[in-house]
Amino acid sequence: MMRDREPGGGSDADQIRGSLSDPEAFAVLFERHAGPVHRYLKKRVGSVAAEDLAGETFATAFRSRVNYDLSRPDARPWLFGIATNLANHHWRSEGRRRHRELAAGVKTGPWLDPSEEAVSHAFFEGHAEPIAQALAHLDGPHLDVLLLVAGPGFTYEEVAVALDVPIGTVRSRLSRARHQLRELLGTSGQYLGEEPQVVRHATSKEGLQ
Amino acid sequence: MSSELDLVQDFMNVDDVPATELVGARSVFDEAIRSESQPDSAGVGAVGPNHRPWRLSRRRTGWVVAALAAVAAGALLIVQVVPTPKTRPPVAAAAQISHLAAAVQPTPLLQAGQWSSYQLTGLLTASVSTVGKTPTPNAQASIPIGLQVWSNSTGTTCTSQQFGTATFAGPVNADAWHALGLIDAPTNQPVTDCAAGVQAAMSAGTDLAYLNVSKLTQQPNLLASQLQTGTTGISSIDQTTVGNPAGLAAFLRLTALIVGPTNGGWPGLNEELLQTMALLPGVTSTGSETAHSGQTGMAFSTSQRPLDPTTGQVISSWTPPIIILDPTTGALLEARNFTIPVLPEAAQDFVGSPSAPVYTNGVSYGISAQWIDPVGAASVIDQAALPTWIATFHVIEAIGLPNVASQTMANVFNQFLGTGNSAFDDWNSPTSDQTTFDICWPPRSMTMTTSRWMSMSS
Numbered sequence: 001m002m003r004d005r006e007p008g009g010g011s012d013a014d015q016i017r018g019s020l021s022d023p024e025a026f027a028v029l030f031e032r033h034a035g036p037v038h039r040y041l042k043k044r045v046g047s048v049a050a051e052d053l054a055g056e057t058f059a060t061a062f063r064s065r066v067n068y069d070l071s072r073p074d075a076r077p078w079l080f081g082i083a084t085n086l087a088n089h090h091w092r093s094e095g096r097r098r099h100r101e102l103a104a105g106v107k108t109g110p111w112l113d114p115s116e117e118a119v120s121h122a123f124f125e126g127h128a129e130p131i132a133q134a135l136a137h138l139d140g141p142h143l144d145v146l147l148l149v150a151g152p153g154f155t156y157e158e159v160a161v162a163l164d165v166p167i168g169t170v171r172s173r174l175s176r177a178r179h180q181l182r183e184l185l186g187t188s189g190q191y192l193g194e195e196p197q198v199v200r201h202a203t204s205k206e207g208l209q
Numbered sequence: 210m211s212s213e214l215d216l217v218q219d220f221m222n223v224d225d226v227p228a229t230e231l232v233g234a235r236s237v238f239d240e241a242i243r244s245e246s247q248p249d250s251a252g253v254g255a256v257g258p259n260h261r262p263w264r265l266s267r268r269r270t271g272w273v274v275a276a277l278a279a280v281a282a283g284a285l286l287i288v289q290v291v292p293t294p295k296t297r298p299p300v301a302a303a304a305q306i307s308h309l310a311a312a313v314q315p316t317p318l319l320q321a322g323q324w325s326s327y328q329l330t331g332l333l334t335a336s337v338s339t340v341g342k343t344p345t346p347n348a349q350a351s352i353p354i355g356l357q358v359w360s361n362s363t364g365t366t367c368t369s370q371q372f373g374t375a376t377f378a379g380p381v382n383a384d385a386w387h388a389l390g391l392i393d394a395p396t397n398q399p400v401t402d403c404a405a406g407v408q409a410a411m412s413a414g415t416d417l418a419y420l421n422v423s424k425l426t427q428q429p430n431l432l433a434s435q436l437q438t439g440t441t442g443i444s445s446i447d448q449t450t451v452g453n454p455a456g457l458a459a460f461l462r463l464t465a466l467i468v469g470p471t472n473g474g475w476p477g478l479n480e481e482l483l484q485t486m487a488l489l490p491g492v493t494s495t496g497s498e499t500a501h502s503g504q505t506g507m508a509f510s511t512s513q514r515p516l517d518p519t520t521g522q523v524i525s526s527w528t529p530p531i532i533i534l535d536p537t538t539g540a541l542l543e544a545r546n547f548t549i550p551v552l553p554e555a556a557q558d559f560v561g562s563p564s565a566p567v568y569t570n571g572v573s574y575g576i577s578a579q580w581i582d583p584v585g586a587a588s589v590i591d592q593a594a595l596p597t598w599i600a601t602f603h604v605i606e607a608i609g610l611p612n613v614a615s616q617t618m619a620n621v622f623n624q625f626l627g628t629g630n631s632a633f634d635d636w637n638s639p640t641s642d643q644t645t646f647d648i649c650w651p652p653r654s655m656t657m658t659t660s661r662w663m664s665m666s667s
Contacts, residue, residue, distance in 0.1 A: 055237025067442045131216040150217035164444045181213040
């Protein structure tokens with residue numbers, strides 16, 4: 001499906017191709033997609049970090065544009081894939097930083113567990129919305145798929161491209177994520193607060209859950 | 210009530226982003242463009258010495274300043290994680306590697322009906338770090354592995370992986386392993402599977418035991434930079450070693466590429482990988498080593514060491530990775546002590562039952578290679594020599610007018626193929642005036658298609 005091409009004239013791929021000889025041409029991608037990418041990151045890492053990571057998303061994309069598959073006119077899956085990787089790395093870095101602080105006796109936040117999943121969990125739990133508190137209990141790979149479908153509205157195929165996983169994996173992860181959410185939200189649509197059956201681990205493997 | 214997906218959509222899309230919030234993002238992006246426009250730039254797509262994969266943001270820089278004041282170890286960490294791509298391997302090591310690269314024979318191009326067959330054997334370490342939220346540091350086992358990969362020129366790749374019985378360094382390890390519901394003798398062996406077309410191109414080692422290298426750069430200088438910054442585009446390579454010093458991370462990533470198995474390669478891939486190794490900082494020659502196969506070769510490692518995330522200190526007890534190469538042909542004889550990215554689902558074969566704690570509570574675990582040896586060189590075989598479990602099939606690609614539906618295509622092609630004898634899939638078009646359909650015959654899966662324009666990298 002072709003996407004809105006404004007601003008700029010050509011497709012994303014056209015702009016990337018042009019940027020190989022004229023780097024400034026890549027700026028059109030920022031103008032087209034920075035808003036949605038920032039909004040997505042804001043929900044994943046918070047307002048302050050989102051601004052940095054949005055810029056880093058486009059900087060990373062720019063530096064690696066030589067590897068972009070120019071036969072794909074829509075660069076959004078590529079960009080959101082980079083944004084997702086950066087968001088996940090952000091929580092890994094936060095976990096390591098908290099780990100160092102705890103080791104040094106420096107306590108700057110309310111979280112005693114410095115692991116990546118714990119700080120990400122705490123971020124979502126900090127939202128008022130019940131759905132955010134339920135999202136806190138999804139593990140990383142399932143959360144990535146769910147938020148790419150719900151946020152930018154990607155198709156299975158686009159999520160597969162963004163995350164570099166097979167389409168079947170996208171389908172199964174989305175199905176499991178929705179199932180977990182239904183269990184967490186219960187019939188009233190509100191988070192019930194029970195301990196979830198599936199324990200989150202960013203590095204856990206689907207086959208073991 | 211709204212569905213759970215509606216609720217997530219509302220949560221994700223409730224806010225608009227004011228233009229003012231993009232000012233900082235734009236400055237970060239503009240900086241990237243400016244840096245490439247500098248006169249001393251290394252060229253399009255090149256990653257200069259000051260580029261890091263996870264550049265410290267302005268906000269995070271503040272945290273670093275605080276850490277510097279509070280924790281000296283933190284300062285050590287920050288200083289040491291900065292890549293030093295200007296540092297090249299010692300001349301002797303670089304010259305030796307370059308000499309070996311020149312000796313590498315190109316991989317023959319596969320003709321229609323031909324397949325490449327590649328086999329590895331080795332010993333893995335499986336370590337379960339946590340189950341639920343409980344640390345399990347003793348749950349470690351050594352696991353023998355045999356891995357065979359067949360691939361053809363269209364990107365279809367089939368794998369067979371066979372794990373052996375787990376062994377343990379001591380009773381405490383065995384007890385910890387068994388307490389988690391893990392067993393010694395794996396089930397369902399061997400594990401076999403195939404992927405074709407886009408599925409093969411996009412798997413990139415996530416489901417099947419291989420790495421897709423079709424989008425890897427063919428420029429050693431650029432690849433050396435990408436390996437240091439974790440931007441090769443192969444996610445399982447890029448992400449598995451983030452956090453290590455750049456030269457070490459690059460060496461580990463390159464080791465994984467050299468070991469493979471890979472698909473989507475080209476005749477000069479192995480030579481390029483060695484040329485790249487000669488460019489990596491910290492690579493050292495460690496003399497002569499004998500592989501488990503009994504062959505003796507030239508060994509190379511890296512002088513760089515990982516840092517303890519809690520102290521920032523170098524981990525002295527760490528065992529460095531080693532690559533042993535045939536002194537005559539440059540072929541890989543053995544790789545030791547590296548994180549193997551191609552077996553992400555391996556541990557599930559050791560789960561005893563659905564009631565096992567690792568199954569019910571979730572688990573974090575890692576797989577690394579103690580050593581991996583190729584069993585001979587990759588060979589070219591005819592399709593008739595494939596194992597019988599590999600079912601070959603045909604994929605026909607049809608390009609039609611825009612908005613042509615799968616059912617319309619089915620109505621046309623089923624006249625020739627017969628209803629139920631074909632499977633269709635349509636994808637976003639390469640251009641706005643086309644719709645592409647892939648017709649599998651005999652039917653296999655709706656995800657089978659070509660990789661012509663579905664693969665990408667980031």
